[in-house]
Amino acid sequence: MTDSFPTAPPAPEVAVDGDGPADRPGVVRRPRPPGLLRVGGLVLAAIFAFPGLYLVWRNLTEDADPLGLVFSPRVMEPMGRTLRLAVSVSISACLLGTALAWFSTRTDLPLARLWRVVLPLPLVFPTFIGAAALIRSFNPGGLANDVLATVGVDRTPELQGFFGAWFVLTLFTFPYVYLPVAAGFRQLPGSLEESARLLGDSPFAAFRRVCLPQVATAIGAGTLLVFLYTISDFGAVQLLRYDTLTRAIATNQLANPPVALALSLILLVVAGAVVMVERLFSRRRSDIGRIHDNKPVIYRLGRWRWPAFFGMAVAAALSIGGPMLALVDWSADGLRRSLRGGRPLTIDAEEVIDATGNTVLVGVLAAVLAVAAVLPIAYLVGRYRSRAGTVAYAVVISTFALPGLLIALSIRFWTLRSGLVFDLVGNTLALLIFAYIVRFGSLAMGVSLVAVQSVPTRLHDAAATLGAGSLKRLLTVDLPIMAPGLLAGVGLVLLSVMKELPISLLVSPLGFSTLTTRIFSSFEDAFVAEAGLMAVILIGLSFVLSWFLVIRRAEHL
Amino acid sequence: MTITRPTDGDRAEPASKGRGRSGTPVAGSIGLRHLSFHYEGGGEGPAALEDVSLDIAAGESIALLGPSGCGKTTLLRTIAGLERPDTGVVAIDDEIVTGPGSWVPPERRRVGMVFQDWALFPHLTVARNVAYGLGKRRRDAVADSLRLVGLVGTGDRMPSTLSGGQQQRVALARALAPQPRVLLLDEPFSNLDTNLRNELRSEVHRLLLDLGITSVFVTHDQEEAFVVGDRVAVMNAGRVVQVDTPAGLYARPTDPWVATFVGDATLVRCRADGATAGSSFGVIPLESEHRGDVDVLLRPEQLRLVEGDRATVELIEFYGHDVMVFLAIDGQTLRVRTGPDVRVRRGDRVGVVFDGPAAHAFTAI
Numbered sequence: 001m002t003d004s005f006p007t008a009p010p011a012p013e014v015a016v017d018g019d020g021p022a023d024r025p026g027v028v029r030r031p032r033p034p035g036l037l038r039v040g041g042l043v044l045a046a047i048f049a050f051p052g053l054y055l056v057w058r059n060l061t062e063d064a065d066p067l068g069l070v071f072s073p074r075v076m077e078p079m080g081r082t083l084r085l086a087v088s089v090s091i092s093a094c095l096l097g098t099a100l101a102w103f104s105t106r107t108d109l110p111l112a113r114l115w116r117v118v119l120p121l122p123l124v125f126p127t128f129i130g131a132a133a134l135i136r137s138f139n140p141g142g143l144a145n146d147v148l149a150t151v152g153v154d155r156t157p158e159l160q161g162f163f164g165a166w167f168v169l170t171l172f173t174f175p176y177v178y179l180p181v182a183a184g185f186r187q188l189p190g191s192l193e194e195s196a197r198l199l200g201d202s203p204f205a206a207f208r209r210v211c212l213p214q215v216a217t218a219i220g221a222g223t224l225l226v227f228l229y230t231i232s233d234f235g236a237v238q239l240l241r242y243d244t245l246t247r248a249i250a251t252n253q254l255a256n257p258p259v260a261l262a263l264s265l266i267l268l269v270v271a272g273a274v275v276m277v278e279r280l281f282s283r284r285r286s287d288i289g290r291i292h293d294n295k296p297v298i299y300r301l302g303r304w305r306w307p308a309f310f311g312m313a314v315a316a317a318l319s320i321g322g323p324m325l326a327l328v329d330w331s332a333d334g335l336r337r338s339l340r341g342g343r344p345l346t347i348d349a350e351e352v353i354d355a356t357g358n359t360v361l362v363g364v365l366a367a368v369l370a371v372a373a374v375l376p377i378a379y380l381v382g383r384y385r386s387r388a389g390t391v392a393y394a395v396v397i398s399t400f401a402l403p404g405l406l407i408a409l410s411i412r413f414w415t416l417r418s419g420l421v422f423d424l425v426g427n428t429l430a431l432l433i434f435a436y437i438v439r440f441g442s443l444a445m446g447v448s449l450v451a452v453q454s455v456p457t458r459l460h461d462a463a464a465t466l467g468a469g470s471l472k473r474l475l476t477v478d479l480p481i482m483a484p485g486l487l488a489g490v491g492l493v494l495l496s497v498m499k500e501l502p503i504s505l506l507v508s509p510l511g512f513s514t515l516t517t518r519i520f521s522s523f524e525d526a527f528v529a530e531a532g533l534m535a536v537i538l539i540g541l542s543f544v545l546s547w548f549l550v551i552r553r554a555e556h557l
Numbered sequence: 558m559t560i561t562r563p564t565d566g567d568r569a570e571p572a573s574k575g576r577g578r579s580g581t582p583v584a585g586s587i588g589l590r591h592l593s594f595h596y597e598g599g600g601e602g603p604a605a606l607e608d609v610s611l612d613i614a615a616g617e618s619i620a621l622l623g624p625s626g627c628g629k630t631t632l633l634r635t636i637a638g639l640e641r642p643d644t645g646v647v648a649i650d651d652e653i654v655t656g657p658g659s660w661v662p663p664e665r666r667r668v669g670m671v672f673q674d675w676a677l678f679p680h681l682t683v684a685r686n687v688a689y690g691l692g693k694r695r696r697d698a699v700a701d702s703l704r705l706v707g708l709v710g711t712g713d714r715m716p717s718t719l720s721g722g723q724q725q726r727v728a729l730a731r732a733l734a735p736q737p738r739v740l741l742l743d744e745p746f747s748n749l750d751t752n753l754r755n756e757l758r759s760e761v762h763r764l765l766l767d768l769g770i771t772s773v774f775v776t777h778d779q780e781e782a783f784v785v786g787d788r789v790a791v792m793n794a795g796r797v798v799q800v801d802t803p804a805g806l807y808a809r810p811t812d813p814w815v816a817t818f819v820g821d822a823t824l825v826r827c828r829a830d831g832a833t834a835g836s837s838f839g840v841i842p843l844e845s846e847h848r849g850d851v852d853v854l855l856r857p858e859q860l861r862l863v864e865g866d867r868a869t870v871e872l873i874e875f876y877g878h879d880v881m882v883f884l885a886i887d888g889q890t891l892r893v894r895t896g897p898d899v900r901v902r903r904g905d906r907v908g909v910v911f912d913g914p915a916a917h918a919f920t921a922i
Contacts (some may be wrong), residue, residue, distance in 0.1 A: 045559030083689075189674060189676065191672040191673070191676035192676050192678060193671070193672065194639050194663070194670070194676070195672060195676040195678075195731075196661050196678075196689065197638075197639070197662070197663040197664050198637055198638075198666070198668055198669065198690075199664070199689050199731070200664045200665075200672045200690050201664055201671075202662075202664060210678055213680040214679070214680060319696065338699075502563075
């Protein structure tokens with residue numbers, strides 16, 4: 001899983017010879033792009049920018065004056081709760097993710113390889129499903145409650161409100177920190193720490209003075225993802241009854257549009273501000289050196305080996321094992337019950353198959369189209385010298401901070417306001433897929449850019465000297481080399497679409513349901529067996545897809 | 558670049574921060590006794606050591622020379638305290654730093670090391686890199702160290718903005734700044750291209766002599782080992798097979814493997830008869846008495862081309878200051894080093910004679 005927040009447009013291709021001073025690099029001059037590509041890139045950027053800009057514009061022009069509501073308690077109170085939750089989750093996920101990353105990459109922990117595969121997995125859980133599973137488990141009659149009762153704990157904490165939201169979101173977002181930090185720890189040449197040791201540092205001092213600064217950018221980027229995820233999360237806080245901005249927007253969007261608009265503006269500002277701050281503080285790291293075969297130092301844990309192992313097991317059990325068990329438990333209960341002629345399930349097989357098919361259909365369509373939509377921009381940035389490309393890239397990347405709920409809201413308000421748009425695309429799959437593309441285009445952007453840049457210019461030159469025209473070069477050189485990267489991009493978007501809740505809830509055409517919308521409504525209506533059954537299908541599907549499309553590729557990084 | 562040797566007044570006070578001991582910068586001696594090291598598991602770990610013993614005098618520069626995987630880097634890391642051998646003793650200045658029941662962690666050994674990839678901290682400026690191992694009073698010491706390696710004025714730059722040669726010098730300055738008792742260098746020049754490598758090699762060589770510091774460096778390049786090392790320890794398969802001065806090693810290798818590993822050599826099977834051996838191109842005087850079958854070590858400069866038709870010229874390689882002529886004779890290839898004005902051509906028939914002091918011979922096995 002390579003969820004990563006691309007922090008800046010890529011550095012120009014630099015050719016450094018054996019001993020060329022790096023401050024006077026031989027920059028390979030890239031050509032100017034064809035006009036059509038430039039225009040296309042700008043049009044795409046405009047499309048990506050539209051939902052966010054539309055919300056701002058409506059705030060400024062609405063007769064009911066949403067801007068006047070911004071400082072009212074109805075808006076400020078949810079904002080306070082959102083910030084409190086997001087800061088707490090960021091801190092805990094940052095600590096947990098970093099610690100787990102260090103233990104699983106830099107120590108002789110038993111089964112280190114297993115943990116490296118298992119620990120990213122909580123990302124396949126949509127947080128609302130994780131929340132649902134944990135809520136039920138800790139409630140009386142739930143799995144965790146039973147287990148705790150047998151060891152004599154008869155009062156389990158009730159998962160609700162701030163504590164519940166913090167607990168659940170930490171458990172399901174720490175992989176955003178874990179993944180980049182673990183990669184950073186693994187890439188850090190051991191000679192750096194060894195140098196520090198020989199220059200007089202204790203192991204701990206070497207970690208603090210040398211290792212930590214090297215992975216600080218990764219920690220910052222990962223924590224930013226956690227923060228953005230938390231402020232945009234809707235499903236988990238809804239189920240845990242904690243009134244954040246997203247929940248307030250969802251409840252107000254029909255009844256009180258001006259309040260919803262004001263809330264969404266605040267959410268937009270918070271997201272934007274945090275991204276800016278992170279950008280300001282994260283310095284660009286210089287590359288670590290030329291030799292990368294230098295293996296990282298592995299620390300011996302000694303008598304802490306098994307306690308650390310136990311800690312890993314607890315983290316994995318709470319974030320993956322427990323929820324998975326709970327879901328399987330419910331669905332098994334439900335199936336048993338209906339087979340024995342008890343209360344029948346409220347859904348039939350046809351509906352489940354239908355929802356599964358819909359999930360895969362919109363997921364694949366949105367994923368392929370999202371990669372296709374950002375590919376021209378990736379070309380502009382990666383292959384050509386173009387200001388249009390830089391602008392378009394910045395626009396697409398900045399949509400990363402735009403919560404799905406706001407995209408859904410913007411599109412709803414837009415279709416309701418404009419009769420023409422409503423007639424044309426209102427209530428169609430096209431609108432839903434458009435929303436997904438805008439939501440996840442930034443994810444596809446980073447991966448596509450890497451793919452474009454992975455095609456060495458000299459291969460192009462070689463193909464050209466062998467008489468291949470531009471179309472033949474595209475088909476015989478570019479696409480085959482980029483294919484694995486682009487496929488990983490499709491996989492990443494596909495997985496994200498399958499988990500997406502607010503857009504799926506608000507923008508789906510009438511009568512169209514995906515697995516996530518069905519699971520969410522089943523759980524809200526307390527049909528846990530049905531919710532569990534579909535959740536098992538969804539997660540199984542995500543797991544298989546992420547294994548084939550993302551994890552397997554990321555493991556060798 | 559010029560290396561300016563600091564006068565004694567310039568010299569910084571030794572760093573005392575976090576050190577087991579501090580004092581005037583004295584070159585330390587190193588004693589290695591029966592070091593053995595075997596890695597766990599397959600393939601991944603460092604190369605093994607088999608019963609390695611070696612004494613390095615204070616102020617001496619010693620080269621560990623061997624093919625890749627022979628254990629030379631492992632030995633260096635063992636001295637630094639970065640690897641812990643299964644058995645054996647490492648003593649620095651007669652203080653046991655590795656041994657049964659005693660262990661001094663690397664940060665308290667006062668050992669400096671220049672890594673193969675230089676391991677400059679990418680997040681710190683050049684000055685902060687150099688100051689890393691220093692306590693207070695760092696400013697003077699940093700400036701001194703940078704002056705020592707000819708990098709005055711680069712202190713505020715980031716390592717990645719420096720050229721490879723400059724980065725190498727920063728690594729050296731950083732290792733020297735805390736005034737270690739011993740300087741270890743792990744293939745320090747292997748990342749540089751040829752011209753720069755030779756230039757830096759001479760500079761480092763001079764610097765080591767000027768400072769009088771004990772140094773151990775690892776290399777797989779025989780020329781490098783000969784140029785910089787006072788003595789060379791040749792390693793193969795985890796063992797030290799021979800320790801000698803470069804000249805001694807070149808003239809009297811301990812076995813045929815060392816003979817062919819250090820320098821160009823041809824081993825010719827001859828029949829020895831006391832102080833001489835007979836070969837297809839005449840009688841060769843031997844250094845020591847042998848009888849029966851021997852393998853005579855012939856260096857290219859010990860052979861000379863003459864008129865004749867015993868050998869055929871196979872190949873001519875022009876090196877500027879000399880020329881290497883490859884001869885086919887009796888199904889074997891002999892290499893002859895001649896002056897640059899040699900007038901043979903490929904395919905010519907020539908003669909060859911032995912023209913040197915007595916040759917070294919190994920009893921044929």
